[in-house]
Every structure is written in structure tokens, then in C-alpha cells.
Amino acid sequence: MTSRVTTFTEPAALRWQSVSPAAGAAMLAVLGLLSSDYVTTVLGFAFIYAIFCTGLNFFMGYTGQASFGQSAFAAIGGYGSAILCTDLGWDPVLALFATMALSGVAAVIVGYPTLRLRGHYLAMATFALGLIVYEITIEWTSLTQGYMGYAGIPPLGIVGFELPTVKHQLVALVVLALFGVAVANRLRRSRFGRALAAIAGSEPAALALGIDVARYKLIAFVIAAIYASAAGSLFAHFVGFISPEVFGVTMVVQSFTMLYLGGIGTVWGPMIGAVIVSVLPEALRGLKEMQDIAYSAILILVLIFVPRGLAGLSSLFARFRRNTEPL
Amino acid sequence: MSVQILSAGRSSLLEAREVSASYGHVQALKPTSLHIAEGELVTILGPNGAGKSTLLRALTRLTACRGRLFFRGTEISGLPTHQLARRGIVMVQEGRGLFAQMSVRENLMVGAFLHAAETDRQMAAVFELFPRLRERIDQTAGSLSGGEQQMLAIGRALMAKPQLLMLDEPSLGLAPRAASEILSTLGELNRRGLGILLVEQKAPLALKLAQRVYVLSLGKIVAELKPDEIESHHDLARYYLH
Numbered sequence: 044m045t046s047r048v049t050t051f052t053e054p055a056a057l058r059w060q061s062v063s064p065a066a067g068a069a070m071l072a073v074l075g076l077l078s079s080d081y082v083t084t085v086l087g088f089a090f091i092y093a094i095f096c097t098g099l100n101f102f103m104g105y106t107g108q109a110s111f112g113q114s115a116f117a118a119i120g121g122y123g124s125a126i127l128c129t130d131l132g133w134d135p136v137l138a139l140f141a142t143m144a145l146s147g148v149a150a151v152i153v154g155y156p157t158l159r160l161r162g163h164y165l166a167m168a169t170f171a172l173g174l175i176v177y178e179i180t181i182e183w184t185s186l187t188q189g190y191m192g193y194a195g196i197p198p199l200g201i202v203g204f205e206l207p208t209v210k211h212q213l214v215a216l217v218v219l220a221l222f223g224v225a226v227a228n229r230l231r232r233s234r235f236g237r238a239l240a241a242i243a244g245s246e247p248a249a250l251a252l253g254i255d256v257a258r259y260k261l262i263a264f265v266i267a268a269i270y271a272s273a274a275g276s277l278f279a280h281f282v283g284f285i286s287p288e289v290f291g292v293t294m295v296v297q298s299f300t301m302l303y304l305g306g307i308g309t310v311w312g313p314m315i316g317a318v319i320v321s322v323l324p325e326a327l328r329g330l331k332e333m334q335d336i337a338y339s340a341i342l343i344l345v346l347i348f349v350p351r352g353l354a355g356l357s358s359l360f361a362r363f364r365r366n367t368e369p370l
Numbered sequence: 371m372s373v374q375i376l377s378a379g380r381s382s383l384l385e386a387r388e389v390s391a392s393y394g395h396v397q398a399l400k401p402t403s404l405h406i407a408e409g410e411l412v413t414i415l416g417p418n419g420a421g422k423s424t425l426l427r428a429l430t431r432l433t434a435c436r437g438r439l440f441f442r443g444t445e446i447s448g449l450p451t452h453q454l455a456r457r458g459i460v461m462v463q464e465g466r467g468l469f470a471q472m473s474v475r476e477n478l479m480v481g482a483f484l485h486a487a488e489t490d491r492q493m494a495a496v497f498e499l500f501p502r503l504r505e506r507i508d509q510t511a512g513s514l515s516g517g518e519q520q521m522l523a524i525g526r527a528l529m530a531k532p533q534l535l536m537l538d539e540p541s542l543g544l545a546p547r548a549a550s551e552i553l554s555t556l557g558e559l560n561r562r563g564l565g566i567l568l569v570e571q572k573a574p575l576a577l578k579l580a581q582r583v584y585v586l587s588l589g590k591i592v593a594e595l596k597p598d599e600i601e602s603h604h605d606l607a608r609y610y611l612h
Contacts (some may be wrong), residue, residue: 233485241480244469247432252530253455255482342590 050213054152055300057114064311065221065353069317072217076210082325083209089321090216091264096268096301096313097164097223104308105231107243109162112169115153115176116146116268121276122180125193130297136201146272147265153265159247168201173295180287192286199280219277220314223270228310230266239263243308256304304345306352378544380407382443383534383565384429384459389437391421391428398424401437406534406567411560413576413597414569416586422569423464426538429567430454430461441534450461456484462540464569466523470512474503477511479521481529489529497567499555517548522575524555526558534565541572 075083079159094267099113109254127133133141152207180187187193199206199215207211208242230236236258243248246256297320323341327334349356388401399421404488406412416422427606428435431451437445441457449606450467469477479498482489499505502523506514509523520540527535537556549572557579560566570576577597585606593606600606 113496127590171460234483237476237480238483241483242470244472245467247451247463249460249465249480250432250451251430251455251467252481252526253448253452253460254480255452 064315065224068217068221068314072214080209083206083213084327085321086318087209087213087216087281087319088278090213090220090314091274091281092298092321093220093317094216094223094277094303095271095274096298096305096317097220097227098267098274099298099302100307100309100313101227101230101239101270102263102267103234103302104312105227106239106260108158108260108263109166110169110264110267111166112172112176113267113271113298114290114292114294115279116150116271117275117294118165118176118287119146119149120272120277121279121285121290122187122193122271122275123274124279125196126186128197128280129195134201135197135199137282139199139273139280140277141271142328143272147266150265150268151261154261154268156258158264165356170295173290173292177287177291180290187287190286192284193279194284196279196283196285198283199277209281214275216281219273223273224310224314227270231310235259235262254308261351262278300342304342304352306354309354310354312352312354319353377564380410382440383408383410385440385566386429387438387440389425389428389439390436391424391433391435398589399428399435401586402586402589402591404584404591404594406565407468409560409563410581411566411568411579412582412584413555413573413580414567414584414586415576418456420586421589422586423538424589426461426536426567426569430459430536432461432463442458455530458531459528459536460534460537462527462528462538464518464524464542465521466574468511468523468602469517473508473510474514474522478503478529479515481526483530484527485531488531492529492531496528498541499558500525509536516544516549517551520548521555522545524552528559530585532564534567535559536569538569540568541570541573541575550575573601586590 053235059083062322071086071089092144095113099110102108102110102113120142122247124135124138126133127141147188151170157165157172161169181189184191197205199212206215231239238249238254241252241254242256242259250256275290277291301320302313302318303316304319306312326332326339327337330337345353383406385405387403389403390397390401391399401458403414403480414422414425418482424433427433429439429587431449431454438445440446441454441459446454446457469480472480478493482492485492497515500610502518503521503525506518511519514522516525524540540556544552546594553570553572555570556566556568561577568580577600580597581595581596583600584591584593585595593603595603
């Protein structure tokens with residue numbers, strides 16, 4: 044559950060790797076624009092999850108902490124946007140920012156006592172947080188409409204200018220996901236990122252070097268919550284409907300799969316994992332009843348043969364190429 | 371057996387009064403008082419399980435403890451570990467506590483967390499002290515030899531610009547030559563004026579450097595003496611010197 048890669052500087056030789064996933068994301072956006080709305084929608088979900096997992100990676104990958112409860116903040120984002128836009132007539136972008144701020148505040152309130160726990164205890168506490176919010180979305184029907192869910196949520200837009208089609212929205216989602224990765228990477232390489240890497244490496248050592256571990260963990264938790272909230276909010280605007288199941292345990296399992304498959308603690312791992320896990324089941328749909336088996340087998344094989352995640356493949360190839368170059 | 375020797379003429383750097391620590395119901399450190407003067411190198415000796423590491427962890431608040439702590443005359447009893455580091459009390463833990471997946475450079479950069487603007491200058495000073503680290507600068511800490519890891523652990527602590535450096539068994543697991551090299555570097559740092567509190571199993575080496583020695587047994591200090599006085603205490607000499 045801890046970070047596997049806790050570095051914060053990259054050798055110049057590896058910088059090209061930052062360009063190729065971004066170019067890949069742009070190509071997927073183009074593919075989405077040229078494909079059916081169904082493919083575009085699948086890719087849209089992938090990039091929403093990429094935002095969610097980038098935040099989760101911040102807390103789990105960079106800081107080496109465990110959180111099974113980020114779905115709670117996605118729910119705050121999703122329901123917040125739904126309520127503010129459909130009931131109160133807010134502008135979707137304003138609602139997005141407002142719910143991000145609300146999630147940040149909620150993360151401070153929840154994280155302050157919770158982050159005193161470590162390891163499995165922290166994992167269980169955050170899991171409970173996710174379950175509590177999930178229950179609230181079901182039971183507090185006057186606010187959330189329970190299992191009925193919220194319908195009629197407007198698409199993303201600002202001051203009356205809407206993104207009416209899924210293709211328009213996909214472009215916006217790709218841009219936002221890339222922006223999210225860029226911000227996370229910038230933070231990772233900063234003094235703040237160094238503190239998080241130190242915490243992931245050894246909390247006592249980080250403390251002994253003057254790092255306020257509790258404070259930095261809380262900040263990382265808040266950042267992850269803000270990303271999760273943005274993802275929840277974007278989901279609501281992208282689909283136009285939300286219900287409690289969206290933010291259940293499946294979301295936790297799905298995001299963990301994405302994170303570990305793509306490469307926890309890496310810059311692009313969350314996005315790569317999100318795209319693969321979202322697209323792969325659709326690509327295997329032709330296998331009919333064998334679809335789930337094939338999907339699971341591929342996940343297992345990747346985790347066995349590329350334990351650092353798919354984002355680590357490029358450095359593996361680079362090393363292999365260096366080693367096989369003639370002297 | 372207790373022999374009181376004060377560090378005459380030197381002002382107090384760290385003073386611990388009646389510091390004690392427990393793990394559950396087990397009192398690992400009984401109420402203990404000690405002091406370190408400015409620029410002094412003090413060694414703590416004691417058998418396994420005597421409470422040496424617990425004492426260092428208590429002094430740096432990595433372990434919850436009772437008692438009072440003063441640094442340069444100011445009470446610091448309530449301060450958490452990271453605040454102590456800000457005041458200049460830095461500890462190199464047993465096992466080194468390196469960030470194994472980070473490179474040497476990254477470890478040193480984290481060491482300079484409190485003094486980020488001085489990273490390059492501090493790093494140059496560390497490389498002057500440990501030239502081998504410069505050669506390994508892009509290598510991960512986990513891939514270094516034991517001696518190099520210890521150099522990195524001390525170098526990283528020096529990046530934090532300590533006023534008082536505490537080290538828990540820096541020669542543990544090292545070949546005699548590497549251990550001797552590390553301890554002589556500590557001697558050099560002390561000659562430059564750095565206060566050092568050293569817990570060390572390799573007593574003969576440590577005693578060559580120390581100006582004063584505390585002997586810890588069963589969680590309490592049983593002797594405070596000068597290194598050359600150990601010979602006159604036959605039981606201590608037999609245990610630590612021969």
C-alpha cells in the first residue's frame with residue numbers, strides 16, 4: 044500500500060517519457076472525436092478517473108499513505124454540483140470550484156484526526172469514511188434523492204456557454220486531466236514534494252530532518268480530496284445523472300486497479316491505468332462470456348511482469364536498449 | 371560508581387532533567403539526567419537493552435517521554451521532533467533511516483529541507499567531507515555499501531545544519547575500516563565545533579573521540595566519567611575495553 048517510487052527528480056534521459064503520454068492523451072482525444080459517441084463516452088470516463096487517480100496517487104504514491112475513502116470526496120463533488128446546478132441554478136464551473144473547496148474543508152476536518160492513524164488502521168478509517176458518505180447518499184433522500192439519484196445535471200460550461208456534446212466535453216476532460224497531471228508533477232518536484240517523498244520513505248527520518256509530517260500528510264490528503272471532488276463533479280456534468288452506486292466500493296476497487304496497473308508513485312501511471320482499465324473491457328467485449336476472464340488474466344499478467352506498473356515500461360525499455368547497445 | 375564531571379568553562383548545549391520513557395508498562399528509560407556542552411562530544415555506552423536508543427529517541431521526541439529538556443538554556447520539553455530539528459537538534463537513527471529508493475542527491479536535498487536556499491553550498495561541504503558520495507550522486511541510497519550509506523546518513527543530517535548531532539550506533543554492521551573512517555569523520559566534525567552525542571557499541575573507537583562518557587545500564591545512567599578514567603573502573607574496563 045505504500046509508494047514504490049518515491050523519487051522527485053528525473054534524469055534528463057527520462058524527460059521524453061513525459062511528452063509521450065501527453066501526446067498519447069491528445070491522440071486519444073482525437074480518436075474520441077472521430078469515433079462514435081459510445082467510444083467518446085468510454086474515453087470520457089477514463090479521463091475522469093485519470094483525474095481521480097492522479098489525486099489518489101498524490102496521497103498514496105507520493106506520500107506513501109493508504110486511503111480507501113476518496114470516493115467520499117468524489118460524492119461531495121458529484122452531489123454538490125448536482126444540487127447547486129439543478130436546484131440552485133449555479134453555473135457548472137462555479138459549482139465545480141465550490142465543491143472542490145467544500146471537499147477541501149471536509150478533508151481537513153476528517154483528515155486531522157484520521158491521519159494520526161497509520162497503515163491498516165488508516166486504511167480502515169478511510170474506508171469507513173467512504174462507507175459513511177455512501178450511506179448518506181442513500182439515506183438522506185431529501186438532499187440526495189436516494190437511489191433515485193439526481194437527473195438533469197447540466198453539461199460543463201461557463202457563463203451560459205455549454206459544452207453540448209460528449210465530443211466537446213471529452214476535449215475539456217483531456218485538457219483538465221493533463222492539467223491535473225502537470226500540477227501534481229510540479230508539486231512533486233517542489234520542496235513540498237520532497238517532504239512527501241521523505242514521508243513515504245521514512246516518517247521518523249522525515250521528522251528528524253525537520254519535516255512536519257502531520258501537516259504535510261494533511262495537505263496531501265486535502266489535495267487528493269480536491270482532485271476526487273473535481274472528478275465527481277465532472278462525472279455528474281458529463282453523464283447528467285448521478286446515483287449512490289457511482290460512489291460505492293466499486294469506485295475504490297476500480298481506482299486502486301488503475302493506480303497499481305498504471306504505476307503508483309509515477310507521474311503518468313494514474314492516467315495510463317485509468318485509460319487501460321476503462322478501455323480494456325470494451326476492447327474485450329467481443330469475447331462475450333470469456334470477457335471477464337480475459338480481462339482479469341491481462342491484469343494479473345501485467346501486475347506479475349510489470350510490477351511497477353505500465354508507466355515503468357518505458358524506463359525498462361530504455362535500460363534494455365542501453366544494455367544492448369554495442370560498445 | 372557515579373563520578374560527576376562537569377564540562378567546566380563551556381556553556382550548556384543540551385540538558386535533560388529526569389527524562390524517562392516507557393513502552394506500554396515497561397519502563398525502558400528510568401528518570402535520567404544528562405547534559406552536553408557546546409562543542410562537546412559525549413558518548414553513551416551500555417550493553418544491549420540498556421536503553422541507549424530509547425534515550426536518543428526520547429531526547430529527540432521520537433518516543434514519548436516525561437521530564438524536561440533545555441537547549442541553550444531554553445526549555446524545549448513540549449516541542450515535537452520536527453521543531454527540535456529546526457532548532458538544530460538532528461538525529462541519525464540506528465539503521466540510518468535513508469530513503470532507499472531516492473538517489474544520493476535526493477537524500478541530501480531532503481536533508482536541506484529547512485535550508486533549501488543553501489542546498490548547493492551545504493552539498494559541496496558534505497562532498498568535501500565524504501568525496502565518495504559525490505561519485506555516487508545519482509545512485510540510489512539502497513544500492514550503496516554499508517559504509518557509504520552511513521556517510522550519506524551523516525551527510526544528510528549535516529545538510530540540516532545541526533548544532534547538536536545525535537548518532538545511534540553509526541558503526542553498526544560496518545567493516546572495521548569503514549567504522550574507523552566514520553568515527554574519525556565525527557571527530558573532525560567535533561573539532562570544527564559541532565556538539566555530538568554518540569551512542570556506540572565499538573567503545574574503544576568511541577572513547578578515543580569522546581570528551582565525556584555516560585554509562586547506561588538497565589535504563590539508567592550508572593556512571594559519568596572521562597574516557598581515560600574507564601581504566602580505573604575494572605568492571606567497566608573489562609566490559610568495554612578488553
